[in-house]
Amino acid sequence: MIKLYDFPMSPRARKARIVLAEKGLQYEKVNIDITKGDQKKPEYQAINPYGKVPALxxxxxxxxxxxxxxxxxxDKYPTPPLLPADPGQRARARVLMHLGDNAYDSALAAIVxxxxxxxxxxxxQDVIAKAKQDLSACLERLERELGNNEYLVGAFSLADVCFATWAPLFGPLQVEVPGQCAKVSAWLNRLKERRGVKAAG
Ligand SMILES: N[C@@H](CCC(=O)N[C@@H](CS)C(=O)NCC(=O)O)C(=O)O
Structure with missing residues (x-):
């Protein structure tokens, strides 16, 4: 049985939960309470030496x-596929995952x-203002990347997951999608409504 070392509020752990749900995989959750320092215990660091969630x-x-x-x-559970088959499109999905995991993640983590x-x-407030500015730049880029597609690379993919995972925090963090990013707003709402994303909690 797959074992996910998880923390419910963690946007990074939520990425794994979304993929597990999208693929309909059964798994066991092991709660690592990062508010209590469970992630720094030697028994957990033997699993993830970085002392962070998630691990699997x-x-x-x-x-x-x-x-x-x-x-x-x-790779291990290829159905349904969550990356395009075409190498160029697959690389583009990974470029967008990189944006999600770097500039976008850093801006949101700074606000958190x-x-x-x-x-x-x-x-x-200066840190928050700078992070919101960086975040807006990412969202404006995503507006261009989306074009008229339903998802970033056409069909739902791992690239979408990197952004969907933070969406529930926008309200509590008082983060707003810029008015000129109507496609991003619609896409984030579409992601929120997906069965797998909802099931991930
Ligand atoms: N790059 C890592 C980042 C993981 C990460 O920072 N996880 C946070 C929770 S969202 C964490 O474990 N924080 C506790 C800590 O850093 O001590 C990943 O994507 O898995």
């Missing part, structure tokens, strides 16, 4: 780093750090 074990394989977990699941982890009233 399956059939003797131990995998960590959320996008590598998604790729592992897609200020809003959720600083004592009330002590959030650094």
């Amino acid at each position: 074990q399956d059939n003797g394989a131990t995998v960590y780093e959320s996008s590598i977990i998604m790729e592992y699941l897609n 750090g200020e809003v959720f982890f600083k004592p009330k009233g002590q959030a650094d």
